[in-house]
Amino acid sequence: MTAPALEVGGVSVHYGDVLALDRVSLMLDAGQVCGLIGINGSGKSTLFKTIMGLVRPDSGTVRIDGGTPSTARRAGLVGYVPQSEDVDWDFPISVRDVVMMGRYGRMGITRRPRGQDRDAVDSALERVELTAFAERQIGQLSGGQRKRAFVARGIAQGAGLLLLDEPFAGVDRRSEQTISRLLAELAADGRTVLVSTHDLAALPRLAERSIMLATRVLMHAPTAEVLRPENLARAFGLDPAEGAA
Amino acid sequence: MNPLDLLIEPLRYEFMVLALSATVLAAVVCALLSCWLVLVGWSLMGDAVSHAVLPGVVLAYVVGAPFALGALVFGLLAVVLIGVVRGTSRVKEDAAIGIVFTTLFALGLVLISVTPSQTDLNHIIFGNVLGVSLGDLLQIGVLGAVAFVLLVLKRRDLTLYSFDPVHAHAIGLSPRLLGALLLGTLALTAVVALQVVGVVLVVSMLIIPGATAYLLTDRFGRMLVIAPVVSALCSVAGIYLSYYLDTASGGMVVLAQGAVFALVYLFSPRHGVIGRGAAALRRRRLASAGG
Numbered sequence: 316m317t318a319p320a321l322e323v324g325g326v327s328v329h330y331g332d333v334l335a336l337d338r339v340s341l342m343l344d345a346g347q348v349c350g351l352i353g354i355n356g357s358g359k360s361t362l363f364k365t366i367m368g369l370v371r372p373d374s375g376t377v378r379i380d381g382g383t384p385s386t387a388r389r390a391g392l393v394g395y396v397p398q399s400e401d402v403d404w405d406f407p408i409s410v411r412d413v414v415m416m417g418r419y420g421r422m423g424i425t426r427r428p429r430g431q432d433r434d435a436v437d438s439a440l441e442r443v444e445l446t447a448f449a450e451r452q453i454g455q456l457s458g459g460q461r462k463r464a465f466v467a468r469g470i471a472q473g474a475g476l477l478l479l480d481e482p483f484a485g486v487d488r489r490s491e492q493t494i495s496r497l498l499a500e501l502a503a504d505g506r507t508v509l510v511s512t513h514d515l516a517a518l519p520r521l522a523e524r525s526i527m528l529a530t531r532v533l534m535h536a537p538t539a540e541v542l543r544p545e546n547l548a549r550a551f552g553l554d555p556a557e558g559a560a
Numbered sequence: 561m562n563p564l565d566l567l568i569e570p571l572r573y574e575f576m577v578l579a580l581s582a583t584v585l586a587a588v589v590c591a592l593l594s595c596w597l598v599l600v601g602w603s604l605m606g607d608a609v610s611h612a613v614l615p616g617v618v619l620a621y622v623v624g625a626p627f628a629l630g631a632l633v634f635g636l637l638a639v640v641l642i643g644v645v646r647g648t649s650r651v652k653e654d655a656a657i658g659i660v661f662t663t664l665f666a667l668g669l670v671l672i673s674v675t676p677s678q679t680d681l682n683h684i685i686f687g688n689v690l691g692v693s694l695g696d697l698l699q700i701g702v703l704g705a706v707a708f709v710l711l712v713l714k715r716r717d718l719t720l721y722s723f724d725p726v727h728a729h730a731i732g733l734s735p736r737l738l739g740a741l742l743l744g745t746l747a748l749t750a751v752v753a754l755q756v757v758g759v760v761l762v763v764s765m766l767i768i769p770g771a772t773a774y775l776l777t778d779r780f781g782r783m784l785v786i787a788p789v790v791s792a793l794c795s796v797a798g799i800y801l802s803y804y805l806d807t808a809s810g811g812m813v814v815l816a817q818g819a820v821f822a823l824v825y826l827f828s829p830r831h832g833v834i835g836r837g838a839a840a841l842r843r844r845r846l847a848s849a850g851g
Contacts (some may be wrong), residue, residue, distance in 0.1 A: 408689060408780055420732050425714070
């Protein structure tokens with residue numbers, strides 16, 4: 316039996332006196348897209364940071380592919396798609412250069428790209444259908460294309476675990492569907508995808524299973540079940556129709 | 561007098577040759593570094609480090625050590641102190657920077673006032689490029705070369721650090737180490753430049769070229785070429801102008817850089833204020849002519 320792609324065991328995180336995560340445990344098998352929902356301040360970002368090793372938990376453990384987060388990072392297993400507001404879209408860098416940054420962990424000390432790196436970047440760009448936009452400055456892409464560029468970076472990196480923080484914010488419905496389809500394909504290849512989102516209406520298309528977080532894990536179940544009104548009421552105090560507005 | 565003579569005439573003096581060499585060298589290294597500084601938002605940090613080196617230089621003078629050594633020690637000390645004040649109190653970063661660098665600069669001024677031979681040390685504050693000796697040039701040449709090589713070899717990592725430090729962390733690199741590399745080269749570079757333009761104006765060489773190049777291109781790789789070239793040309797122009805106009809050379813170099821920035825700010829085809837407006841006007845004219 317192989318190790319789960321991601322295993323979080325009893326993780327608690329404090330910021331000063333504030334409890335951000337309370338004994339969070341969850342397990343993701345390889346080859347699935349998992350949604351992560353919860354109100355602002357429910358700990359979604361902290362959970363991502365803990366998985367990536369940016370925040371050290373006060374207690375509990377994180378295992379990625381059976382190894383420690385730092386081993387997983389050095390092996391290039393963890394791909395990260397940042398929130399839009401965390402990116403400087405005026406940065407003078409092309410789409411191709413951003414995707415190439417996924418390869419840096421596998422390159423020599425000066426990060427000079429070799430043939431295999433260029434091939435990986437080309438095929439990742441093709442995979443997310445951005446080949447024609449490769450030479451554009453990153454800010455000259457639409458909201459959905461920007462997200463796909465960062466997903467391509469994770470693909471070029473060869474990441475087995477992709478973490479996406481609010482990929483649907485500022486993205487139109489058609490792009491949202493394109494991204495959901497892309498993530499499903501990546502999962503079918505054996506990758507594991509964890510996506511935080513506020514967009515409850517998008518969730519059934521996106522993920523078969525979802526996690527509802529409110530400092531602790533309220534539910535980890537099939538998405539349809541998580542989205543039942545009585546369950547949403549526990550986390551949000553509203554129903555899915557309202558949440559989609 | 562033909563134009564070529566205008567260029568050659570100052571070169572008859574050894575001090576002018578040394579001054580030009582030192583200025584171009586400092587300009588190129590500073591300009592390279594400035595590309596990252598303006599994108600990370602570390603302009604104020606550049607200001608801080610360049611001021612904070614003053615007590616180090618004075619102390620080095622007193623004990624007879626190389627200026628560069630004292631400057632480097634205090635540049636790094638400033639960076640550490642800023643980190644400590646910010647990290648262990650509720651004081652925000654810009655305030656921490658302001659407190660640390662002005663205090664260290666003031667310490668330098670006080671040390672100068674109690675140290676004999678004041679004229680020499682005042683040159684550190686305002687620069688004395690015309691007084692650069694061959695020994696000085698060798699010293700800043702070595703330091704500049706070290707900074708230049710480090711920056712060129714690690715340019716892709718530094719760009720990654722500037723663009724997305726979280727991704728750097730996610731693929732197993734150390735953003736902290738890359739930040740330290742940038743700060744270390746900043747201290748080195750400040751030392752190189754302060755001999756030329758002085759402590760007060762170093763920051764201009766560390767910001768203006770990068771900002772100018774940023775307005776001219778959307779490619780970081782091109783910024784790394786444009787910034788040093790523009791900065792070197794401005795330095796040469798500044799030194800020649802100061803020779804013929806009999807003005808302060810450090811100030812003239814910075815004025816030249818500021819003037820070029822102003823032109824680019826106005827007329828850069830893609831990111832200039834007037835350049836953008838003119839493009840919009842052309843489009844509108846074309847549209848109305850077509851309709």
